[in-house]
Amino acid sequence: MKQGPSRRLCLVAFAAVLCAACDTPGVTLVDPDVSNPEDQGTTIHVTLEDSALAEALGWSQGVPNAELQLHRMIEAFQPDHFYTDSTGHVHVPERMPGYHLVAAFKSITADEAAAAGAVPRVFADGLKTEFLGNTLQLALGGDQRGSLVISETYSGGRTYGIDYQWAAFWELYNNSDTTVYLDGMLLGRAFGGSSGAIFTCEELRQVREHPEGLVAFDFHQFPGTGHEHPVAPGQAVTIAVDAVDHSQAHPTLPDLTIADYELEGSGDPDNPDVPNVPPAGLNTDILGHGMQQFEFDTKFLALPVDPASLTTIPFGRYRWSLVPTDRIIDVQHAEYMHPESPPHPELFYPCPRWVNREFDRLEAASDKAFDHDNATSLQRRILRYTPDGRAILQDTDVSYFDFVIAKYSPGSVEY
Incomplete structure (x- = not known):
């Protein structure tokens, strides 16, 4: 296909601007297809509601190795599973729009419970959200005996x-x-x-x-x-x-x-x-x-x-x-x-x-x-x-x- 004079002039002008940007201090060109995965998605932080118990268990920064389940509610029920790091954080890749079920669960063994002077316990929280933003907080409540x-x-x-x-x-x-x-x-x-x-x-x-x-x-x-x-x-x-x-x-x-x-x-x-x-x-x-x-x-x-x-x-x-x-x-x-x-x-x-x-x-x-x-x-x-x-x-x-x-x-x- 032949290029007319105006098209050739546009290409020359674009190349000139591009080269100028390369030589301009403080200007960095970024490939639009390259990004940091941590800049996309959501970081979820899982903590305990009971701060005193969290301190006794060494979880003041967050609940480690808590199970996290995510499910987009307009899809068949096959939730994705994640686990928190040592400070109770987990990064979830960017999700499709729509209501999501978000649930977190943590159990402690008899040995872990003994450190806090208690019997084996479980903790959980859950919510539904339009999703998700950059951060989301879940505070786990503990089990209760009840009657x-x-x-x-x-x-x-x-x-x-x-x-x-x-x-x-x-x-x-x-x-x-x-x-x-x-x-x-x-x-x-x-x-x-x-x-x-x-x-x-x-x-x-x-x-x-x-x-x-x-x-x-x-x-x-x-x-x-x-x-x-x-x-x-x-x-x-x-x-x-x-x-x-x-x-x-x-x-x-x-x-x-x-x-x-x-x-x-x-x-x-x-x-x-x-x-x-x-x-x-x-x-x-x-x-x-x-x-x-x-x-x-x-x-x-x-x-x-x-x-x-x-x-x-x-x-x-x-x-x-x-x-x-x-x-x-x-x-x-x-x-x-x-x-x-x-x-x-x-x-x-x-x-x-x-x-x-x-x-x-x-x-x-x-x-x-x-x-x-x-x-x-x-x-x-x-x-x-x-x-x-x-x-x-x-x-x-x-x-x-x-x-x-x-x-x-x-x-x-x-x-």
């Missing part, structure tokens, strides 16, 4: 091969050293889910992150007046939607005739040998079996309270009950996350959180929609055992790390 904890949840036959909702169950476990009584406690389902299609995250904030407690859609209240329904240390109790043998409906479903309680409904099969837990919320299941359970919702256990005394919050087409923060004992939050799971639909809003961080910092990964044999549930991990062999379950208020997907086991803790 009663939600130890297992199973949502029944909600798979592609079978749509059977009545085999769901909850399991509670006494994680303390003293007997606890279920009398008057609430077991319920709070506002929460994986995403919203009708309201934006900001519009939902008033109910999903209420500053005074959990906004509950429906709940049941245990019978008794104070000391009629004991749970001994290390004992697990199972609450079934229907306490019948569901394997008769499908061989992969559990036999829940062994349940300790069943939810009372207006039209469900009643097992006369199993005590009922009546509904007490403003909303009840229209199918008549008691409160339903979903894999992607927020479940809670609360101390005894008069349901009539709870503040009513109208939202959408329903009225909701506000369960005060000081009555909440435990919360489990889960969301569909699976290597084969589809991304969030574009019309949905994946909100940064669905409950206040003081209840739960990051939801657990649930794969029930892809578990075609109905065999798995979400189960709280065993942290350690007491000298007499009693399991102490992990409770960091980070469901993402506290729960594991495993073979359902109503009435016992195994993982």
Whole structure:
């Protein structure tokens, strides 16, 4: 191709400017394709919330060798794994835009714990963020014994091969050293889910992150007046939607005739040998079996309270009950996350959180929609055992790390 006079003049002028720049003091030409990798991406710093414990463990600068998981939420669930250096820092290469799940976890051995005068411990934190900036801070909270904890949840036959909702169950476990009584406690389902299609995250904030407690859609209240329904240390109790043998409906479903309680409904099969837990919320299941359970919702256990005394919050087409923060004992939050799971639909809003961080910092990964044999549930991990062999379950208020997907086991803790 021939070059006209004007094109040749432009090339000559550009070469002259380039040579001038080479000879100009203080001017450095940089190849645009060459850069320092540390100038891109994010540096994440992981610390302990408990500064005194951090000092005792020698972690004042940061938590060493903490596991970090990152997951871009519009992708199939296959999180990337990183580990912090000796000062609690880790550099993450530049990420694609979009909401990211960020979670950090650290466990200490018995020898490390002895230096701090404690038993083996675990620490965790998690959040979701639009990502990421140059720096990000995570402060790990420690495990706590608590009293009663939600130890297992199973949502029944909600798979592609079978749509059977009545085999769901909850399991509670006494994680303390003293007997606890279920009398008057609430077991319920709070506002929460994986995403919203009708309201934006900001519009939902008033109910999903209420500053005074959990906004509950429906709940049941245990019978008794104070000391009629004991749970001994290390004992697990199972609450079934229907306490019948569901394997008769499908061989992969559990036999829940062994349940300790069943939810009372207006039209469900009643097992006369199993005590009922009546509904007490403003909303009840229209199918008549008691409160339903979903894999992607927020479940809670609360101390005894008069349901009539709870503040009513109208939202959408329903009225909701506000369960005060000081009555909440435990919360489990889960969301569909699976290597084969589809991304969030574009019309949905994946909100940064669905409950206040003081209840739960990051939801657990649930794969029930892809578990075609109905065999798995979400189960709280065993942290350690007491000298007499009693399991102490992990409770960091980070469901993402506290729960594991495993073979359902109503009435016992195994993982």
